[in-house]
Amino acid sequence: MIRDVTLGQYFPGSSFLHRMDPRSKILLMVFYVVTLFLGDTALSYGLLLVTTAAVILLTRISLKFYLRGLKPLLFIMVFTGILNMLYSDGEPLFEFWIFSVSWNGIFSALFMILRIVLMVLIMSVLTYTTSPLLLTGGLERLLHPLTYLRVPVHDFAMMMTIALRFIPTLLEETEKIMNAQKARGADFESGSLVRRAKALIPILIPLFVSAFRRAEELAVAMECRCYEGDRKNRTRFVEYRFTWRDLVGALFCAALLVGVILLNRVIVWNGVGV
Amino acid sequence: MSEVILKAEGLVEVYGAGTPFEKTAVNNVSFELYENEFVGVIGHTGSGKSTLIQMLNGLIKPTEGTIYFRGEDVWAKKYDRRMLRSNVGLVFQYPEYQLFEETVEKDIAFGPRNMGLNEEEVALRVEQAMHFTGLSDKLRESSPFELSGGQKRRVAIAGILAMRPRVLILDEPTAGLDPKGCSEILANVREYQREERATVVLVSHSMEDVAANASRVLVLEKGNLKMLASTQEVFARGEELMKMGLNIPQITRIFLQLRARGHENLPSVLSPEEAIRCLDAVTGGGRK
Structure with missing residues (x-):
């Protein structure tokens, strides 16, 4: 049925992630995605896979809903995967027509798919644990400095909330x-x-x-x-405050970045022929 | 008794089966509707009324159970459900929000045109439907969006009547209208029923409207069929209805309370006129 569409869906709850400040959640998600794209060995991806799984478990939202969010992206994942597999250099494993497939290509395809999956999952964590109101509120406050450049941040945030x-x-x-x-x-x-x-x-x-x-x-x-x-003297009903949870989140993300960088250097096994 | 036109057998409708949000909207409901009768459907919000009536014209497929229109299973393989929908006309709640054409005439003609009738027949039906709903001929060429709320509602009802349904189902047709508009629309519906010898199903929260129009009443509670009997019998069980969170006509309640205080010879009544007649009979007409 038409009602099954899940756009900007939010699952109310009271988990650690639900109670984090929306501003820090948005920033840390961006940070997390950047970290995701820094990884380029099997080990660092292993670490990212484990941490993402841990974060998902922490939200206490059924895994089913995360998988449902991945479904519409299946086509893009397969498509980019195949492209990556076919257009990578390396010693060809087998060839057909004008294409050649190498171990290197297979690995880079797997990594690419993993990247997309993890990115979508971590974005889902953000939207699943943050109500749309908090999400746009947090975004508005993060973008607040832009008002000095005369960008109507408040109006945009209000439009988004209403939409x-x-x-x-x-x-x-x-x-x-x-x-x-x-x-x-x-x-x-x-x-x-x-x-x-x-x-x-x-x-x-x-x-x-x-x-x-x-x-x-x-x-x-x-x-x-x-x-x-937006008026200068307008006050807010809900004041956002950073708490120890946000500190824990930030430390976690920083540690993850360090971990990924370190693991990238430890070349234990990075496919054959590298 | 006239013939059965619509028969529901063991209807069940479950939403979101297999998810944590699973909900049984209609639970094992069976009944028969006869030709040319007026049935009221009452029930609390969320009792499954809307789901039930949408099953009757084939918009919702029941999870279990069968619906027969003139003896034919409407979910049989080759059954033409679009034809069913013109035979079992459903006027939704706030139907004025479905208007879309440039003129009133074209909007009313939408249904008959979908039935594939020729232009002559369509024109005839539009004219009749406008007559039944008390719309003046002058409005033919006006835009439905320029009309008043009450007139829009009439246009929307006319859009269903123009299909000349054998069964006319109305979901809260008087919601949000002033008292005059309400009684006029109900009078129009009764006129349609009388002239076409059609069956009318009226879903309403106004017990006065149901009591004044229906010959039988169907009571739903949490998806279950609680009562289906003559209007007299149903409202005589006022206390049970009130326990379900439903109202009964004010005059019926007064008489129930009088009976509870020892006036056991008083019958159950449905309208103030009937009440006066009863009281006259009791007091020998000695009113001042």
């Missing part, structure tokens, strides 16, 4: 309208491409109308509560 908030609402609305038109005999499943595109009109028009109506209502509701965008 995230309305994704499920609009999905639900789409389903309702589709059912209502089906009840009037609309047919979305058969006919030529043109006919099917035309069949979308009875869904899209009511959907746009209701989206505009919602936007207008929301604007009025916000104005009723004296919302005026």
Whole structure:
């Protein structure tokens, strides 16, 4: 069903990661991804695999949801994997047509796929453990220095919050309208491409109308509560504070970086022919 | 008794089977609807009413159980479910949000056109549907988006009536309308039922509306069919209904309380008019 789409999904909880400050979570995720791309030996990837698994376990969210997040990326992973395998130098293991496959290529393909998987997993950790509100709030505060360059950071953050908030609402609305038109005999499943595109009109028009109506209502509701965008004297209901958890997280990430760099140098086994 | 038009047998609907969010929306519900009857469906929010009515016109496939329209299984392999949907017309809650055409006329014609009728027949049905819903002919060419809320609702209902369904299901057709608009729409629905000899299923939270229109009432609680009997019988069991968090018509409740205080000769009534008649009978008409 249409409702199964998981965009910006958040799983409420009270794990260590749930309670970290959103600002440090965002920064550390970026740091983690950079570390991921620094690794280039089997050992350093082994370490990254173990730490990522540990982080995922720490969120106390079922592994099922992480795997579901990986599914849509399967095609990209296979695609980049094959490309990496075919376009790597090294002693050819076997050749066919214009391609040659080497151990080197196979390893670099595996590493590339692992990189993508780990990156998506760690990003999922961020969105799964941070509510959209905290996420955009944290982002807004991190980007705050840009306001001195006259970038309307607050407005962008507010737009993002609202967009995230309305994704499920609009999905639900789409389903309702589709059912209502089906009840009037609309047919979305058969006919030529043109006919099917035309069949979308009875869904899209009511959907746009209701989206505009919602936007207008929301604007009025916000104005009723004296919302005026970003103002200097505007205070926050929730003040973010760094705690010991954030320190632990930062130390963990720093140690990981050091570990990856060290393991990159220890060439115990880095494939055959290197 | 007239013939059975729609039959539900052991309907079960489970959402999200196999996940932690699994929920049984409808649990083993069986009943029969007859031609030309008016059935009210009542139940608390989340009792499975919406799921049940969407199963009746083939929008939701039941996890278990069978639905028969005129004796035919609607989920049989070659069954034409689009045709079923024109035979079992479903007016959703707040149906005005499904309007999309440039003119009222075109919007009402959407259903009949999807049925593949010729233009003459479509025009005839649009005219009739507008008549049934009390829409003046002048509105034909107006944009449905310019109309008032009540008029939009009528256009949306007309869009279903134009398919001339044998069974008309309405989910809260009067929600958010003023009292005058409510009674007018219900009168329109009754007129349709009488003239077309159609079956009407009315889902409503207003017990007064159900009591005033329905001949039978179906009560749902947490997906289970709790009662299905004549309106009189169902509302006579007012206390049970109230335990389910449902209301009963005010006048019915007053009479129930009078009976509880010793006036056991009073019957169960459904409308103020009926109540006055009863009281007249009891007091010998000696009213001042």
